[in-house]
Amino acid sequence: MQFAVPRRRLPSAAALLKFARAAGSGLKDVTLRIVGMREGRLLNRSFRRRDYPTNVLSFRYGGNRGDLVLCHPVIAREARSQGKTVAAHYAHLVVHGMLHLRGHAHGRRMEQREISILRRCGIANPYAVE
Helix, strand or coil: CEECCCCCCCCCHHHHHHHHHHHCCCCCEEEEEEECHHHHHHHHHHHHCCCCCCCEEEEEECCCEEEEEEEHHHHHHHHHHHCCCHHHHHHHHHHHHHHHHCCCCCCHHHHHHHHHHHHHCCCCCCCCCC
């Protein structure tokens, strides 16, 4: 775990690790880094050629290693606009990113895996419209 932003208003490290472990079967060495807008934008621009910060970036190294970068201001803003708690949105994005590290691509099958993992962790379906 790496925190490049103040830890207030963030889910606990234990909670983030719980979600990562729930989705990270087979991954041995993953760093979770929580960043601010500047670093989130720089990484997204450098690696995806998109000049804005995004909620989560996944970087896979070899078979079972990788990094997840979560941009706190983006996650907090999205949680508010979607009527979710910040903790629930973090749970979803950690699971989402870990599945990418395991080689899953966006689509219905990945969404179903996310929903199932989050349900086991006590988190509601992130795709349900209220």
